[in-house]
Amino acid sequence: MTVMTYAEAGMTALAEEMRRDPLVWAVGEDLGRGGVFGQYKGLVEEFGPERISDAPISESAIMGASVGAAMAGTRPVVEMRFADFALCAVDELVNQAAKARYMLGGQTKVPMVIREPMGMWRSSAAQHSQSLESWYTHIPGLVVAVPSTPADNKGLLKAAIRADDPVVYFEHKNLWGMEGEVPDGDLLIPFGRARIEREGRDITIVSWSSQLHTASRASGILEKQDISAEVIDLRTLWPWDRDAVFASVEKTGRLLITHESVSVGGFGAEIAATVSEYLFKALKSPVRRRAAPRIPISYAPLLEDVVRVSEAQIVETVLEMMSS
Amino acid sequence: MLRLMQTIRRFEERASTDYVAGDIYGTVHCYIGEEAVAVGVCSALNRDDQIISTHRGHGHCIAKGADLNRMMAELYGRETGYCKGKGGSMHIADFDIGMLGANGIVAGGISIITGAGLAAQIEGKGRVAVSFFGDGASCAGPFHESLNIAAAWKLPMVYVCENNLWAVNTAASTTLAVQDVAARAAGYGIPGIVVDGNDIFAVHAATTEAVARARAGDGPTLIECKTYRHRRHTERPSQPDVRPQAEIDAWMKKDPIDRLVDHLQAQQGQLSVEEWQAMDAEILQQVEDSVSFAKASAFPSPDRVTDDVFAA
Numbered sequence: 001m002t003v004m005t006y007a008e009a010g011m012t013a014l015a016e017e018m019r020r021d022p023l024v025w026a027v028g029e030d031l032g033r034g035g036v037f038g039q040y041k042g043l044v045e046e047f048g049p050e051r052i053s054d055a056p057i058s059e060s061a062i063m064g065a066s067v068g069a070a071m072a073g074t075r076p077v078v079e080m081r082f083a084d085f086a087l088c089a090v091d092e093l094v095n096q097a098a099k100a101r102y103m104l105g106g107q108t109k110v111p112m113v114i115r116e117p118m119g120m121w122r123s124s125a126a127q128h129s130q131s132l133e134s135w136y137t138h139i140p141g142l143v144v145a146v147p148s149t150p151a152d153n154k155g156l157l158k159a160a161i162r163a164d165d166p167v168v169y170f171e172h173k174n175l176w177g178m179e180g181e182v183p184d185g186d187l188l189i190p191f192g193r194a195r196i197e198r199e200g201r202d203i204t205i206v207s208w209s210s211q212l213h214t215a216s217r218a219s220g221i222l223e224k225q226d227i228s229a230e231v232i233d234l235r236t237l238w239p240w241d242r243d244a245v246f247a248s249v250e251k252t253g254r255l256l257i258t259h260e261s262v263s264v265g266g267f268g269a270e271i272a273a274t275v276s277e278y279l280f281k282a283l284k285s286p287v288r289r290r291a292a293p294r295i296p297i298s299y300a301p302l303l304e305d306v307v308r309v310s311e312a313q314i315v316e317t318v319l320e321m322m323s324s
Numbered sequence: 325m326l327r328l329m330q331t332i333r334r335f336e337e338r339a340s341t342d343y344v345a346g347d348i349y350g351t352v353h354c355y356i357g358e359e360a361v362a363v364g365v366c367s368a369l370n371r372d373d374q375i376i377s378t379h380r381g382h383g384h385c386i387a388k389g390a391d392l393n394r395m396m397a398e399l400y401g402r403e404t405g406y407c408k409g410k411g412g413s414m415h416i417a418d419f420d421i422g423m424l425g426a427n428g429i430v431a432g433g434i435s436i437i438t439g440a441g442l443a444a445q446i447e448g449k450g451r452v453a454v455s456f457f458g459d460g461a462s463c464a465g466p467f468h469e470s471l472n473i474a475a476a477w478k479l480p481m482v483y484v485c486e487n488n489l490w491a492v493n494t495a496a497s498t499t500l501a502v503q504d505v506a507a508r509a510a511g512y513g514i515p516g517i518v519v520d521g522n523d524i525f526a527v528h529a530a531t532t533e534a535v536a537r538a539r540a541g542d543g544p545t546l547i548e549c550k551t552y553r554h555r556r557h558t559e560r561p562s563q564p565d566v567r568p569q570a571e572i573d574a575w576m577k578k579d580p581i582d583r584l585v586d587h588l589q590a591q592q593g594q595l596s597v598e599e600w601q602a603m604d605a606e607i608l609q610q611v612e613d614s615v616s617f618a619k620a621s622a623f624p625s626p627d628r629v630t631d632d633v634f635a636a
Binding site: 013025028048055056058060061063064066068070071072074076091095096100101103104105107108109110111140141145163164165192193286304 | 343374376405406408410411414417424425427428429436440441443446465469472473487632634
């Protein structure tokens with residue numbers, strides 16, 4: 001075990017995989033100077049500019065060329081800088097990368113990782129703050145990963161680099177500096193395997209990425225009120241660990257999903273619908289969601305806070321659910 | 325080369341007929357009239373050089389050496405098709421011959437093949453990658469982003485613009501800010517060459533030079549082939565054709581196959597009338613065989629519908 005930050009864990013994962021496999025390389029804007037958040041710091045010194053490749057501000061060509069290089073047998077790690085900027089390359093990701101294997105009858109594969117730093121961070125306003133993970137869960141052919149801890153950022157990124165499918169990999173900007181214990185060596189976390197952040201018996205709270213920590217803090221407050229919440233970190237949204245969620249809801253009879261992204265059409269809706277379809281009789285109260293209102297993210301901190309789901313709001317919702 | 329050009333033509337004539345008859349689904353975009361470009365370019369390539377195509381892709385497949393049976397089976401939506409019936413006309417690919425696929429998105433292939441060129445550069449074995457696209461795609465962002473990256477990184481690329489003067493039903497003359505697409509090469513500091521796309525020798529010569537430059541590590545070339553499609557944008561009977569009849573007539577007189585046949589027949593002993601008729605009959609039989617192969621093949625089973633969504 002080594003204590004490191006979430007950013008360092010991602011860097012460690014990439015460096016380990018680049019040492020292991022010469023076909024792994026990274027491309028994006030400003031990688032040579034360490035990436036916009038320092039998450040590539042030092043890598044160009046070890047691996048050289050051919051494998052830590054500085055690209056022009058040309059998201060669609062970066063994404064498209066990576067699709068071609070992946071089809072040609074390499075394993076690109078594509079840095080999109082902000083999840084918001086990746087929208088300049090959605091055609092290449094959704095119409096090309098996600099579909100190539102299927103539409104070409106299994107003749108090729110597209111093993112690439114698309115790193116998309118997501119989420120609200122330091123009043124970055126409407127075009128640098130979005131959480132768009134649910135969009136990609138809608139697209140067949142894409143894996144969607146949303147790590148919440150340094151250990152998971154290492155284990156999921158390594159697994160993503162070794163996967164033969166395109167993986168949309170969301171790192172939360174608010175977590176870069178978070179420290180935690182990370183296992184040394186080959187840590188590989190399989191997709192679709194949730195982590196129980198905290199065991200409980202009265203209610204299941206499902207979350208991911210940065211919001212998981214808000215849910216975890218809320219469960220600490222609830223514990224003092226004698227309410228035992230089980231907090232589940234999904235880690236990947238596609239595939240998502242239905243078995244873990246079902247097992248927990250069968251035990252607790254209550255389900256709350258909370259995420260930083262907009263509630264309308266968010267992945268919480270998918271989980272709520274699935275649990276309602278299959279576990280309706282196990283439910284003691286209606287499934288609830290706490291997620292962002294459908295409002296662009298503001299710059300002014302007081303306005304930004306309006307769209308941020310707090311632990312107080314989670315506690316409030318749980319108390320309503322417990323009394324119903 | 326003549327055989328390949330005529331194969332493209334006969335294959336597509338049949339595809340169009342069978343499409344209108346309802347045996348082929350979706351849509352079919354015919355390349356007829358532009359055969360000298362695909363064949364002129366691909367005849368200057370090695371088998372392991374890679375190409376990427378467009379929605380109008382049959383010609384590129386055949387020119388690179390694709391199997392007619394598997395192509396026709398794909399159009400017929402059969403499990404023996406190149407994509408096991410999951411792609412259809414707009415997605416035929418054959419990775420074994422370096423054909424990375426037709427593509428349903430205008431300009432969608434340009435950046436992908438640029439990545440293949442990057443992989444070829446990293447590999448260092450002297451392979452080149454060729455992007456086919458139209459005049460319409462040259463107005464889209466990925467064209468410009470890809471040319472800039474390929475030029476900056478000196479990738480072993482050849483960009484072949486098939487300027488058939490019409491982007492679906494809009495005249496290129498009304499949407500291009502420049503007279504020649506090739507002029508856009510200047511913005512990226514690479515050679516931009518205009519050739520008569522209906523003259524197979526001119527296309528072949530320009531490509532040979534561009535490929536040599538790419539293999540030598542001197543970077544990409546943009547070749548603009550002036551050509552014309554004889555048919556409407558698609559074979560759908562309701563598809564309008566807004567092009568002026570006089571323009572169509574003028575280009576029909578510049579048919580690339582007629583020109584090559586005339587050229588060969590003008591040279592003593594190169595191609596007799598009988599030889600040409602025999603070649604055409606052989607090609608028609610191959611196309612007929614491909615239809616028989618397609619019709620004899622099964623449709624993909626519905627339980628295969630989830631195959632290849634994910635690797636595992």
